[in-house]
Amino acid sequence: MSQLAIQTVGLNHHFGSQAVVRDLSLQVPKGSIYGFLGPNGAGKTTTIKILLNLLQSPADTVFVFGKELNHNRIACLAKMGSLVEQPAIYGHLTGLENLRNRCILLGINKGKADEMLTLVGLKEAANKKAGKYSLGMKQRLGIALALIGDPELLLLDEPTNGLDPNGIIEIRNLMIKLVTEYGKTILVSSHLLAEIERTATHVGIINKGQLLFQGTINELHDLSKPSIKIEVDNKDLALDLLKANGSEIFSEKGGVINVAYKSKADMGQLNTLLIQNGLTVYSIGTEKKDLEHLFLDITSKN
Amino acid sequence: MRSLYISFISEFYKSRKTLAFWSAILLPLSICLIIALGFILKYDNLVKYPPQMLWFYFIYPIAGIMGSLLLPILVIYNTYAITNMEYKGDTWKSLFSLPLPKLSIYSSKFIYIIFLTFLTMFLFAIFIIMAGHGIELFRPQLKFSGFNPTEIIFRSFTKMFLSSIGIISLQFLMNLLWNDFLKPFGLGFLMTIFASIAANMNWKYAIYIPQAFPSLTVMNIMNSKKGIEFAIFDQAIAHSLICGLVVFVAGYFILLKRNIK
Known part of the structure; x- marks a missing residue:
């Protein structure tokens, strides 16, 4: 039994002569929230569409819960719920009718539609035409449509688009609840890095169709080199002293200097060096790059 | 089979709240009401005719415009409206990402458009019969009840319905290929005008133009002996059904090869 909810093996996809996905080997573990990060046009939506068999893929390149997608399309799709790009809804139907229509197509009890409306906070707008919904409401309806079949795997393409801060927090909490309490697996794409950092257990970073990093969120953080941030009263003298000491200077801005971190002992020695030479050290401590800077570093490499 | 259902x-x-669905009901209703109103208001000109001729005069304007324009345009509009529902909401992608066979999704739309056309034709037949007898209630001088037209009306509208299958398949394919109003609608409309002229001029190749099948069918009915002795299956109907089947199958294979964007 595969421990991976999604696996792609050297996946490629072209739009005409343009390669949009190149040699992509995703590995999404079961029970994870997999943050699929990348700038606009990186190939995230194309990859999600391939995973849903909306775009053609070569045989033996995409596996969902261990099953090859092209030969087991219906069995694979039966385990998936999705929200791709903007929510796909019928504007002339109400929110409730949109969900009931999905119940018809999935062969499930129509009562589930009311349950989903309550879950995503649209109960009051149940009988309003979906075309008149705000962007945030449409997004919530799209999430309800993805969830209504109780799928094991959710593919959410930028699900917090158009949501207000409260809505973003609700969706974030909902994703965590679905994984921790109901054992679902979620692949969520985003370019909102902070969003991914708060929810994802695993991360894949894609740019120009290539997967540049894949691993746990901790493995991603481990990639960042820590630095020592020093704030002093005389920056120029401090720089001379640090250079003479052989420290690697990363940056200097205002009264703040960033130097390479080696060890705690080294940091203590630097502090002593500065104080012994008559400088006042306002603050000294380690600093790690946040995910946003890491992401920029990684995506700038290709 | 269950997924198709x-x-x-x-x-x-x-579609139950869309114009496409309601036009299938309201079009025959309104046309029959308008003609019935004309009969009631201008009854004195019609009193002299025997029952069979009264029915003929009631059906003739409907069948005439139906063959040359109304049926093809209705089919073109219905096909556009049913497929456009998916383009408008960008819902093709959600439909095809459901655990349903692509054939079921494709076929159900095609069958539904055929159903809407059937419903219109069936209601035309029902409303014509009801209107005839209704007119007699207001104007007893018009003896519609003196002739039973049920069989001829149902046979005529069955024939017209079958003649539309070829156009449905072509329009359906065009609407699947183009997310556009102008191309399938404009092309369908131009072909209808051209085909109608070709059929009326008895151009020998008109029998190969799907948009001409309704015109040819109506002409066959009108030219039959006493206007009642005609077979349901003739060359135009056979061509319509063959066209429908071939384009339907070809459309499915085109769909299988296409990416859903």
Whole structure:
């Protein structure tokens, strides 16, 4: 039994002569929230569409819960719920009718539609035409449509688009609840890095169709080199002293200097060096790059 | 089979509040009411005719415009409206990412458009009969009840319905290929005008133009002996059904090869 909810093996996809996905080997573990990060046009939506068999893929390149997608399309799709790009809804139907229509197509009890409306906070707008919904409401309806079949795997393409801060927090909490309490697996794409950092257990970073990093969120953080941030009263003298000491200077801005971190002992020695030479050290401590800077570093490499 | 059934039910559920669905009901109703009103107001000109001729005069304007323009345009509009529902909401991608066979999704839409056309034709037949007898209630001088037209009316509208299958398949394919109003609608409309002229001029190749099948069918009915002795299956109907089947199968294979964007 595969421990991976999604696996792609050297996946490629072209739009005409343009390669949009190149040699992509995703590995999404079961029970994870997999943050699929990348700038606009990186190939995230194309990859999600391939995973849903909306775009053609070569045989033996995409596996969902261990099953090859092209030969087991219906069995694979039966385990998936999705929200791709903007929510796909019928504007002339109400929110409730949109969900009931999905119940018809999935062969499930129509009562589930009311349950989903309550879950995503649209109960009051149940009988309003979906075309008149705000962007945030449409997004919530799209999430309800993805969830209504109780799928094991959710593919959410930028699900917090158009949501207000409260809505973003609700969706974030909902994703965590679905994984921790109901054992679902979620692949969520985003370019909102902070969003991914708060929810994802695993991360894949894609740019120009290539997967540049894949691993746990901790493995991603481990990639960042820590630095020592020093704030002093005389920056120029401090720089001379640090250079003479052989420290690697990363940056200097205002009264703040960033130097390479080696060890705690080294940091203590630097502090002593500065104080012994008559400088006042306002603050000294380690600093790690946040995910946003890491992401920029990684995506700038290709 | 179950997936085809639920896809079909979903098509009905989605479209039941749209103009496409209601036009299938309101078009025959309004046309029959308008003609009936004309009969009631201008009854003195019609009193002299025997029952069979009264029925003929009631059906003739409907069948005439139906063959040359109304049926093809109705089919073109219905096909556009049913497929456009998916383009408008960008819902093709959600439909095809459901655990349903692509054939069921494709077929259910095609069958639903055929169903809407059938419904229109069936209601035309029903409303014509009801209108004839209704007119007699207001104007007893017009003896519609003196002739039973049920069989001839149902046979005529069955024939017209069958003649539309070829156009439905072509329009359906065009609407699947183009997310556009102008191309399938404009092309369909131009072909209808051209085909109608070709059929009326008895151009020998008109029998190969799907948009000409309704015109040819109506002409066959009108030219039959006493206007009642005609076979349901003739060359135009056979061509319509063959066209429908071939384009339907070709459309499915085109769909299988296409990416859903």
